[in-house]
Amino acid sequence: MPAVAETIDTVRDVTQGTYKWGFESDVEQDIIPKGLDEDVVRLISGKKQEPQWLLDWRLKAFKAWQSMEVPHWAAVSYPPIDFQEASYYAAPKQTVAPKSLDEIDPELLRTYEKLGIPLKEQERLAGVAVDAVFDSVSVATTFKDKLAAVGVIFCSFSEAVHNHPELVRKYLGSVVPAGDNFYAALNSAVFSDGSFVYIPKGVRCPMELSTYFRINARNTGQFERTLIIAEEGASVSYLEGCTAPMRDENQLHAAVVELVALDEASIKYSTVQNWYPGDAEGRGGIYNFVTKRGACRGVRSKISWTQVETGSAITWKYPSCILQGDGSVGEFYSVAITNNYQQADTGTKMIHLGRDTKSTIVSKGISAGHGQNTYRGLVRIMPKAHNARNFTQCDSLLIGNQCGAHTVPYIESRNPTAKVEHEATTSRIAEDQLFYCRQRGLSEEEAVGLIVNGFCREVLAVLPMEFAVEAQKLLAISLEGSVG
Amino acid sequence: MASSSRQPEMAVPVMDGAVREMGGAPMPLVHPSVAAMLELRRAEEGPEWLATLRDRAAEAFARLGFPTRRNEAWHYTDLRSLAELRFAAPERGGAARLPDGVADAGAPRLVFVDGAFRPDLSDLDSLPDGVRVESLSSLLAMGGGEGRLGALADAESGTFVALNTMLADDGAVITCTAAPEAAARLHLVSVGRGGGERPVAFHPRHLIHIAEGAELTLFDSALGEGAYLNNTVAEITLGKAARMTHVRLQAEAATGFQVSTVFAHVAEEAEYDSFVLATGARLARNEVHATLAGPKAVAHLNGAQLGDGARHVDTTTVLTHAAPNCASRQTFKSVLSGASRAVFQGKIHVHQVAQKTDGYQMNQALLLSPTAEIDAKPQLEIYADDVKCSHGATVGELDADQLFYLRSRGLPLAEARAMLIEAFLADALEAVRDETLRAALAAATAAWWARAHAEAGA
Numbered sequence: 050m051p052a053v054a055e056t057i058d059t060v061r062d063v064t065q066g067t068y069k070w071g072f073e074s075d076v077e078q079d080i081i082p083k084g085l086d087e088d089v090v091r092l093i094s095g096k097k098q099e100p101q102w103l104l105d106w107r108l109k110a111f112k113a114w115q116s117m118e119v120p121h122w123a124a125v126s127y128p129p130i131d132f133q134e135a136s137y138y139a140a141p142k143q144t145v146a147p148k149s150l151d152e153i154d155p156e157l158l159r160t161y162e163k164l165g166i167p168l169k170e171q172e173r174l175a176g177v178a179v180d181a182v183f184d185s186v187s188v189a190t191t192f193k194d195k196l197a198a199v200g201v202i203f204c205s206f207s208e209a210v211h212n213h214p215e216l217v218r219k220y221l222g223s224v225v226p227a228g229d230n231f232y233a234a235l236n237s238a239v240f241s242d243g244s245f246v247y248i249p250k251g252v253r254c255p256m257e258l259s260t261y262f263r264i265n266a267r268n269t270g271q272f273e274r275t276l277i278i279a280e281e282g283a284s285v286s287y288l289e290g291c292t293a294p295m296r297d298e299n300q301l302h303a304a305v306v307e308l309v310a311l312d313e314a315s316i317k318y319s320t321v322q323n324w325y326p327g328d329a330e331g332r333g334g335i336y337n338f339v340t341k342r343g344a345c346r347g348v349r350s351k352i353s354w355t356q357v358e359t360g361s362a363i364t365w366k367y368p369s370c371i372l373q374g375d376g377s378v379g380e381f382y383s384v385a386i387t388n389n390y391q392q393a394d395t396g397t398k399m400i401h402l403g404r405d406t407k408s409t410i411v412s413k414g415i416s417a418g419h420g421q422n423t424y425r426g427l428v429r430i431m432p433k434a435h436n437a438r439n440f441t442q443c444d445s446l447l448i449g450n451q452c453g454a455h456t457v458p459y460i461e462s463r464n465p466t467a468k469v470e471h472e473a474t475t476s477r478i479a480e481d482q483l484f485y486c487r488q489r490g491l492s493e494e495e496a497v498g499l500i501v502n503g504f505c506r507e508v509l510a511v512l513p514m515e516f517a518v519e520a521q522k523l524l525a526i527s528l529e530g531s532v533g
Numbered sequence: 534m535a536s537s538s539r540q541p542e543m544a545v546p547v548m549d550g551a552v553r554e555m556g557g558a559p560m561p562l563v564h565p566s567v568a569a570m571l572e573l574r575r576a577e578e579g580p581e582w583l584a585t586l587r588d589r590a591a592e593a594f595a596r597l598g599f600p601t602r603r604n605e606a607w608h609y610t611d612l613r614s615l616a617e618l619r620f621a622a623p624e625r626g627g628a629a630r631l632p633d634g635v636a637d638a639g640a641p642r643l644v645f646v647d648g649a650f651r652p653d654l655s656d657l658d659s660l661p662d663g664v665r666v667e668s669l670s671s672l673l674a675m676g677g678g679e680g681r682l683g684a685l686a687d688a689e690s691g692t693f694v695a696l697n698t699m700l701a702d703d704g705a706v707i708t709c710t711a712a713p714e715a716a717a718r719l720h721l722v723s724v725g726r727g728g729g730e731r732p733v734a735f736h737p738r739h740l741i742h743i744a745e746g747a748e749l750t751l752f753d754s755a756l757g758e759g760a761y762l763n764n765t766v767a768e769i770t771l772g773k774a775a776r777m778t779h780v781r782l783q784a785e786a787a788t789g790f791q792v793s794t795v796f797a798h799v800a801e802e803a804e805y806d807s808f809v810l811a812t813g814a815r816l817a818r819n820e821v822h823a824t825l826a827g828p829k830a831v832a833h834l835n836g837a838q839l840g841d842g843a844r845h846v847d848t849t850t851v852l853t854h855a856a857p858n859c860a861s862r863q864t865f866k867s868v869l870s871g872a873s874r875a876v877f878q879g880k881i882h883v884h885q886v887a888q889k890t891d892g893y894q895m896n897q898a899l900l901l902s903p904t905a906e907i908d909a910k911p912q913l914e915i916y917a918d919d920v921k922c923s924h925g926a927t928v929g930e931l932d933a934d935q936l937f938y939l940r941s942r943g944l945p946l947a948e949a950r951a952m953l954i955e956a957f958l959a960d961a962l963e964a965v966r967d968e969t970l971r972a973a974l975a976a977a978t979a980a981w982w983a984r985a986h987a988e989a990g991a
Contacts, residue, residue: 122605430928432903447918450885456913461609462928465900469928471911477918 110237113228209245243273279314312347331390334362345377369398387420396426590698620734623647640718648735663711701738727759801827840873
């Protein structure tokens with residue numbers, strides 16, 4: 050970007066401040082009435098014309114959910130959620146399914162353009178294939194043809210249910226069972242759409258795949274499900290981005306992501322989570338209660354999670370790896386920022402089952418304002434995981450004296466040949482670093498941005514390029530007003 | 534912020550689901566053993582404040598019951614083996630002798646048998662000036678103890694503190710005003726006697742106060758035979774610039790249970806320096822709550838836990854920085870053979886006022902057998918920004934390169950292993966500055982190693 054444009058952009062960012070993705074789109078919506086019971090589950094399933102087995106699966110999940118209690122162990126506090134006060138299905142109204150992008154509501158396309166994902170342009174630029182999820186349904190998937198040529202299936206979850214039921218049935222709930230936890234069970238009962246990816250044997254996905262999630266409607270929750278399967282020797286890089294309008298009330302986002310990597314397959318899953326974080330007084334914002342888990346089923350398979358968490362009023366997520374195949378590798382790279390009254394309780398779980406399994410955890414937490422940031426992670430070495438290795442590095446940075454940074458790692462080892470190393474530090478931005486930057490003419494805010502970017506570099510370095518640029522800007526914007 | 538005041542209830546396996554193969558069946562809400570413990574309570578003859586304290590503790594104990602693994606603070610320590618037992622109150626008096634294994638600490642000795650002070654076995658002739666010692670039972674009998682008993686240990690804080698508060702009838706009450714030059718030392722010995730029809734449970738309560746500028750070295754050793762529960766609570770207050778070196782040796786009977794909870798309140802410029810060596814008991818939990826309450830206070834919590842057989846050892850520390858410019862250091866090592874299991878949970882909690890905190894914690898575990906297990910949860914909870922806090926944890930077996938080096942020098946594998954383990958333990962004991970006490974701990978370590986070694990050889 051030329052210097053002038055960059056400056057104008059920066060000035061606009063600073064003056065408009067805060068959350069520039071907070072607009073609301075005026076799209077005609079099909080929303081079902083508030084409330085949640087078995088009939089709602091049937092209604093959602095019916096709207097999507099699902100097969101009986103899927104409805105049964107949903108109902109089983111719903112039953113499990115009803116007997117479950119809201120988890121309270123995370124270091125986050127919020128008033129009890131009334132699950133009957135939300136609507137569990139909202140979809141942009143469209144009578145006939147769109148055949149191409151031209152048939153999609155132009156208002157919807159404009160929304161995505163504002164978000165920086167011009168689907169139409171993207172189709173032309175040889176770039177990233179995007180599946181965009183608007184509230185509950187997937188509205189467009191670009192580059193389908195090109196992907197189909199190599200046998201890659203990239204479509205909305207609903208399409209996958211209709212076109213590839215055998216795959217969905219085989220893998221759905223195989224990593225995150227329907228009754229896994231409170232929010233996963235809720236998702237399993239009422240999920241409306243999401244993305245589905247299947248990479249056939251030996252195929253390296255020719256482009257990065259991406260999903261953009263957007264919550265638009267009021268009083269709704271978003272419950273999408275992502276399922277990615279990489280067959281033997283396949284590899285894929287998947288990007289996920291999210292935004293939502295600014296509202297005073299809190300909205301619930303309870304997603305489930307399941308990854309399956311077979312022999313020597315590799316899946317890289319990157320997230321830039323920028324849901325509306327609430328205002329400076331802590332009003333509004335998204336409750337982001339997400340279950341993400343990957344199973345390294347095959348030998349020498351690899352799953353890598355990278356996340357930049359800047360949004361949401363409350364974040365509760367632990368992207369995990371079950372390292373089942375011998376020699377499989379799990380990675381978790383995370384940057385989580387909490388500013389104002391945001392709360393984040395996030396981390397990972399690495400379950401080592403197979404021999405010679407290896408995991409790396411790098412977590413960078415930044416707290417500013419009244420933010421509370423917790424790393425919570427588990428490294429578990431099971432008795433058969435000979436020669437397993439884990440290295441964990443958790444660093445926390447505190448900006449201001451009203452915030453908190455917490456580290457809660459759990460280390461469990463039942464194999465003497467395994468080696469586990471964990472390191473954690475907490476500190477604030479050093480005065481001398483700030484002084485050095487200020488003396489070079491940077492404003493305090495710019496200096497903090499620079500130092501924070503440096504603090505996060507190990508994580509930013511593993512992000513796909515498109516995301517890395519966005520993430521760096523997001524870091525700076527998220528910390529606005531936290532100094533001086 | 535909810536987490537500042539209470540522990541989250543739920544533990545890892547249910548974090549967002551995942552593997553639950555370790556979950557145990559939940560215990561019934563009102564456990565018969567809780568009722569059995571409640572029955573042990575005798576009618577209170579003491580003053581009203583004491584009756585109120587005991588009532589509240591009984592109420593808390595009945596409500597809390599024995600913690601299950603669903604209780605976050607007890608997630609890794611399963612108490613079912615303890616809760617199954619119907620404990621009886623120990624018989625007081627009777628003939629007793631000091632067991633052979635009591636180390637000579639070169640200090641006046643207070644002996645407790647089944648938690649009761651035994652002047653006949655104690656040796657208080659050479660009590661240094663400035664050290665006053667009495668038993669809790671005599672203090673209570675004279676109507677004293679108000680405001681001191683329970684000053685730090687809140688019955689609401691947990692089952693075992695509640696149980697102790699409800700039933701504690703004896704313990705050591707120590708007041709030290711001795712200047713550092715006096716090099717005051719004391720040795721506290723606890724002897725557990727099981728072997729009766731029913732296992733006994735005793736609940737000593739020690740109240741220790743080190744006055745402003747005073748200094749005391751306390752050696753605290755526990756041993757015994759048969760099946761019993763030693764549920765000790767110690768309340769320790771250090772005045773301004775006071776110092777206490779607290780060296781503990783837990784060598785309880787292999788069939789015994791020990792739950793020990795220490796509360797240390799460290800005032801301005803004072804220093805609490807503690808080392809715990811755990812080599813005994815079927816199941817042992819050592820819980821330390823140290824609060825740095827005044828500026829420039831210092832706490833050292835160090836220790837080593839050695840496991841063999843099917844023993845379970847648990848060290849849980851909560852180090853609270855409640856004032857600015859304080860420093861804390863924690864180093865814990867675990868060495869585990871057989872099917873033993875060790876737990877280390879260490880939390881550094883930094884309050885918002887505690888700027889310029891310097892907190893460090895290291896926890897290392899050596900697994901010597903394929904059936905041993907270590908569970909570690911080092912934890913930082915920080916609400917102040919100008920702090921330097923870190924923790925580290927490592928788990929593994931003996932270093933292959935080091936073993937290779939020794940073997941290349943002609944040492945047989947077993948000898949090379951023994952040498953490296955000895956070095957690992959010697960390193961841990963370095964933290965004990967008192968040479969006499971370090972030698973006593975080294976002897977206990979050697980005794981453990983002989984056991985573990987035999988086990989490995991078998």
